[in-house]
Each structure stands twice: as C-alpha cells, then as structure tokens.
Amino acid sequence: xxxxxxxxxxxxxxxxxxxxxxxxxxxxxxxxxxxxxxxxxxxxxxxxxxxxxxxxxxxxxxxxxxxxxxxxxxxxxxxxxxxxxxxxxxxxxxxxxxxxxxxxxxxxxxxxxxxxxxxxxxxxxxxxxxxxxxxxxxxxxxxxxxxxxxxxxxxxxxxxxxxxxxxxxxxxxxxxxxxxxxxxxxxxxxxxxxxxxxxxxxxxxxxxxxxxxxxxxxxxxxxxxxxxxxxxxxxxxxxxxxxxxxxxxxxxxxxxxxxxxxxxxxxxxxxxxxxx
Amino acid sequence: xxxxxxxxxxxxxxxxxxxxxxxxxxxxxxxxxxxxxxxxxxxxxxxxxxxxxxxxxxxxxxxxxxxxxxxxxxxxxxxxxxxxxxxxxxxxxxxxxxxxxxxxxxxxxxxxxxxxxxxxxxxxxxxxxxxxxxxxxxxxxxxxxxxxxxxxxxxxxxxxxxxxxxxxxxxxxxxxxxxxxxxxxxxxxxxxxxxxxxxxxxxxxxxxxxxxxxxxxxxxxxxxxxxxxxxxxxxxxxxxxxxxxxxxxxxxxxxxxxxxxxxxxxxxxxxxxxxxxxxxxxx
Numbered sequence: 001x002x003x004x005x006x007x008x009x010x011x012x013x014x015x016x017x018x019x020x021x022x023x024x025x026x027x028x029x030x031x032x033x034x035x036x037x038x039x040x041x042x043x044x045x046x047x048x049x050x051x052x053x054x055x056x057x058x059x060x061x062x063x064x065x066x067x068x069x070x071x072x073x074x075x076x077x078x079x080x081x082x083x084x085x086x087x088x089x090x091x092x093x094x095x096x097x098x099x100x101x102x103x104x105x106x107x108x109x110x111x112x113x114x115x116x117x118x119x120x121x122x123x124x125x126x127x128x129x130x131x132x133x134x135x136x137x138x139x140x141x142x143x144x145x146x147x148x149x150x151x152x153x154x155x156x157x158x159x160x161x162x163x164x165x166x167x168x169x170x171x172x173x174x175x176x177x178x179x180x181x182x183x184x185x186x187x188x189x190x191x192x193x194x195x196x197x198x199x200x201x202x203x204x205x206x207x208x209x210x211x212x213x214x215x216x217x218x219x220x221x222x223x224x225x226x227x228x229x230x231x232x233x234x235x236x237x238x239x240x241x242x243x244x245x246x247x248x249x250x251x252x253x254x255x256x257x258x259x260x261x262x263x264x265x266x267x268x269x270x271x272x273x274x275x276x
Numbered sequence: 277x278x279x280x281x282x283x284x285x286x287x288x289x290x291x292x293x294x295x296x297x298x299x300x301x302x303x304x305x306x307x308x309x310x311x312x313x314x315x316x317x318x319x320x321x322x323x324x325x326x327x328x329x330x331x332x333x334x335x336x337x338x339x340x341x342x343x344x345x346x347x348x349x350x351x352x353x354x355x356x357x358x359x360x361x362x363x364x365x366x367x368x369x370x371x372x373x374x375x376x377x378x379x380x381x382x383x384x385x386x387x388x389x390x391x392x393x394x395x396x397x398x399x400x401x402x403x404x405x406x407x408x409x410x411x412x413x414x415x416x417x418x419x420x421x422x423x424x425x426x427x428x429x430x431x432x433x434x435x436x437x438x439x440x441x442x443x444x445x446x447x448x449x450x451x452x453x454x455x456x457x458x459x460x461x462x463x464x465x466x467x468x469x470x471x472x473x474x475x476x477x478x479x480x481x482x483x484x485x486x487x488x489x490x491x492x493x494x495x496x497x498x499x500x501x502x503x504x505x506x507x508x509x510x511x512x513x514x515x516x517x518x519x520x521x522x523x524x525x526x527x528x529x530x531x532x533x534x535x536x537x538x539x540x541x542x543x544x545x546x547x548x549x550x551x552x553x554x555x556x557x558x559x
Contacts, residue, residue, distance in 0.1 A: 117495035208371030
C-alpha cells in the first residue's frame with residue numbers, strides 16, 4: 001500500500017479555510033461580550049476587548065421575551081419531532097415491506113413534497129389555519145411542520161427499514177409473534193439508529209423553520225426563536241449586542257449537537273438526497 | 277392523505293394565481309394569465325429573476341469548487357480529519373435566519389470583515405451597495421451582477437459548503453484505492469490523477485449537489501429576509517421575499533400566488549427529471 005502522508009502545507013491550507021468558517025462565530029462571540037460603546041467607532045475593529053461584559057446576555061433575557069421564544073421553539077420542535085417520527089415509522093415500515101402497485105411513484109411524489117418550495121402552499125395553509133382559529137398557537141405551527149417533515153422522514157426511514165433483513169420477520173412469525181409484536185419487538189429496536197437520525201433532522205428543521213413561523217404566529221407570545229432573532233431589529237436601531245448574544249445562545253446547543261451526532265446527520269442528509 | 281393535502285394546497289395556489297383576488301376579500305373569478313403578464317412586466321419581478329439567476333449560478337459554482345477542493349484535502353489521510361469535517365459541517369445546522377443575521381453584522385459597513393479591508397484602502401458597502409457589475413439594460417432593469425448579491429452568496433456558501441464536502445467525501449471514499457494506485461503506476465502526477473480520473477468519477481455526485489443547491493437557492497427566503505431584505509432598487513430581492521410581501525403585507529393574493537407558481541415551476545424543472553432518473557436507477 002502506498003500511504004501518502006499529508007504535508008504541513010496541507011494543514012496550513014486547511015487552517016485558512018477553518019479560519020474562514022470560524023471567523024463569523026468568533027466575531028459574534030466577541031461582539032456579544034463587548035460593551036456597547038466598542039461595537040462601533042474606533043474600537044469596532046479591535047480583536048479584543050479590555051472590558052468584557054455579560055450585559056448583552058442579561059439584556060436579551062430581561063428586556064426581550066427571549067426565554068419565551070426558546071420555550072415556544074422547544075415545544076413546537078419537540079412535539080413535531082415525536083409525532084412525525086411516530087407516524088413516519090409506521091408508514092415507512094409499510095412502504096418498505098408491502099408490495100403494491102405504483103409504490104415507486106408514491107415514493108417519488110413523497111420526496112417531491114419535501115423539495116417543492118413551501119412558499120407555494122403558504123397562503124392556503126395560512127387560510128386553513130386561520131379558519132380553524134389556530135393562528136398564534138402551537139398547533140398552528142405543528143400542523144404545517146409535520147406535513148412537511150413527514151415526507152422526508154418516511155423517505156429516510158424506508159431506506160433504513162430496507163436494510164433490515166426480511167428473514168427476521170419470517171423467523172418471528174414462525175415463533176408465533178403477531179405483526180404488532182414483530183414490529184415493536186424485532187424491527188423497531190433494529191431501526192433505532194435510523195429513527196434517531198430522522199429525529200435529529202426533523203428537530204433541527206422544525207427548530208430553524210422561519211417562513212411559517214413568521215406568517216402564522218405573529219403574536220409576541222407565540223414567536224419562535226428564528227422569528228424572534230430576525231425581529232430584534234427595531235424600527236430605528238439595531239441592538240447588535242443583544243442580537244449577538246441571542247445568536248450565541250441558540251448556536252451553542254446546535255454546535256454541540258452537530259459535534260456529537262455529525263456522522264448520523266451527514267449520513268441522514270446524504271441518504272435523503274443521493275440515490276442509493 | 278398528507279400528500280393529497282399538500283398537492284391540494286398547491287392546486288389551490290395555482291387556481292388563485294389565475295383569479296382576480298387582489299384584495300382582502302376573496303374573489304374567485306377567473307382572470308386568465310393576467311397576473312403572470314403583470315409580473316413579467318414588473319420592474320421588481322424582473323430584478324428578482326435576475327437576482328435569482330445570478331445568485332443560483334454563483335452559489336452553486338462556489339459550492340461545487342470549494343466542496344471538491346476541501347473534500348480532496350480532507351481525503352489525504354490527515355490527522356484530525358474528523359475535527360476538520362466537524363468544523364466545516366456545522367454552519368449547516370444553523371438556520372438561515374441566524375446565518376443571515378450573523379453575516380449582516382459581519383458585512384456591516386462599519387465593522388466586521390472590513391477589519392481586513394480597511395487597511396487595504398477598501399471601503400466595503402457590501403449589501404448596501406447598489407452598483408451592478410457588467411450591467412446592461414435589458415427590459416426595464418439593468419442586467420448584470422449586483423454587488424450586494426455577492427455578499428448574500430458568501431453567506432449562503434459559508435453555510436452550505438460543508439454539505440457538499442460531506443457528499444464529495446462520501447464519493448471519494450467510494451472510489452477504490454486500486455484506481456489511484458493504477459494511475460500512479462502509470463506515472464500520473466497527483467494533479468493529473470485528480471483532474472483526469474477522480475473528478476470525472478465524482479460527476480454523479482456533482483449532479484446531486486447541483487440539484488440540491490439549486491432547489492435551495494431557487495426558493496431561498498429566510499436568508500435574504502433576515503440579512504438584507506429587498507434592498508435599495510431591489511438589488512437583493514428574490515421571488516420568495518416578493519411573494520411574502522405581496523401576499524401578507526399587500527394582500528395581493530393572486531399576484532403572490534403567481535409568484536409562488538413561477539418559483540414552483542422553476543424548482544420542478546430541476547427536480548422532476550432528477551426524481552424520475554433516480555427512480556429508474558433505484559429500486
């Protein structure tokens with residue numbers, strides 16, 4: 001085997017890119033601990049601040065209903081994830097195992113839903129939600145979120161279920177297990193990695209969603225984090241200190257999640273998009 | 277059932293786009309293609325189409341080039357590869373809104389990246405710049421590359437490149453080592469190896485990357501809404517933002533629906549052939 005070792009030049013080159021990727025984070029982090037007077041003007045370009053302060057962080061939680069936004073996002077994203085994955089796991093199992101006419105067409109239509117611009121459905125969905133009095137409620141967001149998260153989840157889970165050998169079910173049947181028992185005791189435990197990956201992706205998508213959140217939940221009480229962050233900008237001033245602090249607060253959990261589950265997220269995303 | 281729901285809603289939008297409903301009160305009377313004609317003669321919509329085209333081309337090109345380059349660099353059996361991969365990947369998990377806000381701050385004319393440019397005597401106006409590069413008049417608009425769009429492209433590339441890297445890396449790993457060794461035996465230089473052998477082998481992945489990035493860029497909304505808005509003279513406006521403002525701020529439901537349908541069709545041009553071909557190739 002010819003093992004090519006990377007030279008120091010490679011590392012240097014890579015580090016340049018790493019710098020480009022990290023710079024926005026570092027800059028925002030720095031901005032969030034700078035005193036307001038150093039955000040603009042002479043000291044705006046300083047690498048360091050001699051007076052680090054947590055004022056912006058305090059202000060985000062005290063002067064803005066940021067905690068409320070975080071809570072709203074958590075509730076909506078969690079319920080969406082649990083419901084979507086629960087339904088999708090059943091549907092995907094059925095699609096993976098049952099043979100029926102037009103299966104590939106249905107799968108194609110399913111995947112198309114997740115790729116079409118959601119904006120093409122925003123006005124009817126808004127009307128729908130409004131008719132049922134669900135604007136400014138958690139349910140008003142959970143309904144459209146699950147609608148759009150389901151197709152991709154089903155698609156992902158079908159690929160996972162397909163990898164589970166059919167013999168296992170046959171064996172379970174021989175041993176006298178009912179289909180339900182087979183599903184819950186044999187199949188689902190094997191599909192846990194797939195279910196987990198799907199859950200992460202659905203959660204991130206719901207947590208980050210903006211268009212529906214912006215349109216449907218306009219009341220301060222029901223805004224989610226992305227809408228909250230986008231709307232920090234006041235009419236005349238933009239409170240950059242607070243915005244930076246808020247950005248750091250919402251970014252850190254996602255960064256940790258990515259560091260922990262990077263492999264799963266990547267495999268999930270690519271299997272959803274590359275043909276097998 | 278869910279899918280009937282979604283396709284039903286799309287049908288509804290399609291119908292509204294052909295109606296006269298341009299006020300708060302629903303008006304279902306048939307208007308033909310009037311709304312579409314209006315759009316294609318509209319200054320703002322023409323600017324939107326220009327911006328979308330420029331944005332999509334620049335964005336996809338940058339993502340492909342950087343994605344391949346970084347994937348090849350990461351594939352050199354280096355130490356700490358997973359750390360690098362993580363770093364490149366994690367902007368991907370952020371929402372476009374956060375990316376937009378962060379880059380709005382970075383590109384702020386009086387701070388951020390201008391840290392590096394000020395000493396060079398450059399004074400970046402970035403997304404507030406209304407100049408259009410290589411501009412010429414075409415229809416009602418000046419066609420060319422709006423400077424402000426470049427700022428948005430940078431932000432989008434920053435966020436999405438990690439995804440392309442991950443896909444290319446998977447592709448590189450799938451190429452057996454024998455291929456490389458055979459090429460080296462035949463006396464190919466490293467550069468030739470990658471340029472003539474590896475990159476062509478990665479072409480199917482490039483197709484996937486193009487499809488994925490195109491459908492993201494054609495329907496982009498959050499990033500621009502959070503970062504720049506329509507911009508002066510609509511230099512950074514895109515159909516998504518126009519649609520939202522027309523429908524929910526102006527109550528021109530029929531016009532908004534027509535914009536949405538144009539977006540839908542443009543995305544469909546990319547993904548329908550892709551889905552059909554992947555169906556044939558797949559199961």
